[in-house]
Amino acid sequence: MKKNNPWDERAQAYRDSAPHAAGPDLDLLVEWAGAGAGLTALDVGSGGRHLARRLREVGFAVTTADPSPGMHPDVICHAEELPFPTASFDLVASRLAFHHFSSTELALAEAARVTSGMFLLEDMLYVDERVEEAETLRDPSHGRCYSLDQWGELFSAAGLAIEATEVIDRPISFTAWLERCNCTGETAEKARELLSHRLDGDAYTSTVFLIKGLKTG
Numbered sequence: 194m195k196k197n198n199p200w201d202e203r204a205q206a207y208r209d210s211a212p213h214a215a216g217p218d219l220d221l222l223v224e225w226a227g228a229g230a231g232l233t234a235l236d237v238g239s240g241g242r243h244l245a246r247r248l249r250e251v252g253f254a255v256t257t258a259d260p261s262p263g264m265h266p267d268v269i270c271h272a273e274e275l276p277f278p279t280a281s282f283d284l285v286a287s288r289l290a291f292h293h294f295s296s297t298e299l300a301l302a303e304a305a306r307v308t309s310g311m312f313l314l315e316d317m318l319y320v321d322e323r324v325e326e327a328e329t330l331r332d333p334s335h336g337r338c339y340s341l342d343q344w345g346e347l348f349s350a351a352g353l354a355i356e357a358t359e360v361i362d363r364p365i366s367f368t369a370w371l372e373r374c375n376c377t378g379e380t381a382e383k384a385r386e387l388l389s390h391r392l393d394g395d396a397y398t399s400t401v402f403l404i405k406g407l408k409t410g
C-alpha cells in the first residue's frame with residue numbers, strides 16, 4: 194500500500210473538476226448500469242463522488258469507498274482489501290482510479306469478489322511510454338495504464354467476462370490537469386514536451402476505456 198496519500202490535498206480540485214463531473218464516459222457507465230431502484234452499488238476509488246452521484250440519480254443505493262478521508266467516502270479503505278462480504282453489492286464500479294492502485298490484480302479480484310453480478314470499469318488507456326512518463330511526472334501516484342488486450346487477460350484471471358468495451362478520447366484542459374496535482378515549473382514543462390503529440394493548444398487528448406464486466410463464477 195502507498196503510505197503518502199496526496200489525495201486529501203487534491204480533494205476539492207477533483208470535486209470541482211469539469212471532466213470528472215460530466216462527460217460521455219460518465220453517461221455510458223450510467224447507461225450500462227441500468228435502472229438502480231432496489232439495487233446496491235459500490236464505487237471504488239470514488240474521489241469527488243461524481244460516479245456515485247450519477248448512480249444515485251438512477252436509483253442505486255451507493256456506498257463510496259476511498260482511502261482518502263478528504264474525499265469524504267462512506268468507507269475509508271483500499272481497493273486491494275475491501276471490507277465487505279462476498280457478493281454484497283449488485284453492482285461494483287470504478288472510474289479513473291485503477292491506475293493509482295498498488296495492485297491491479299488484487300483490486301480486480303476484490304471487485305469481482307464483492308459484486309454479485311456486474312463490474313463496470315473506466316480508466317485511462319495505455320497510449321505509449323511518453324504518456325506514462327508525463328502522467329507520472331505530473332502525479333507521482335500514477336501507477337500504470339494497460340492496453341485493452343492486457344485488460345482482457347486481467348478480467349479473465351479475475352473471473353469476469355467482458356460484455357462490452359468502449360474507447361473514448363476526452364479533450365481536457367492541460368492547464369487544469371496540471372493544476373489539479375499542483376504540477377509547476379520544470380516538471381510541468383517536461384510533461385508538456387512529452388505530451389506534444391497529444392496536445393493541441395491547451396487541449397490534452399486523454400484516452401479512456403470502459404469495460405462492462407460480468408461475474409462468471
Ligand SMILES: C[S@@+](CC[C@H](N)C(=O)[O-])C[C@H]1O[C@@H](n2cnc3c(N)ncnc32)[C@H](O)[C@@H]1O
Pocket residue numbers: 200207213214237238239240241242243244245258259260261264270271272273287288289290293294295
Ligand atoms: C481521479 S480520483 C477518482 C475519480 C472518481 N472516481 C470520479 O468519478 O470522479 C482517484 C481516486 O483514487 C483513490 N485511490 C488511490 N489509491 C487507491 C487505492 N489503493 N484504493 C482505492 N482508491 C484509491 C484516490 O484517493 C482518489 O480519490
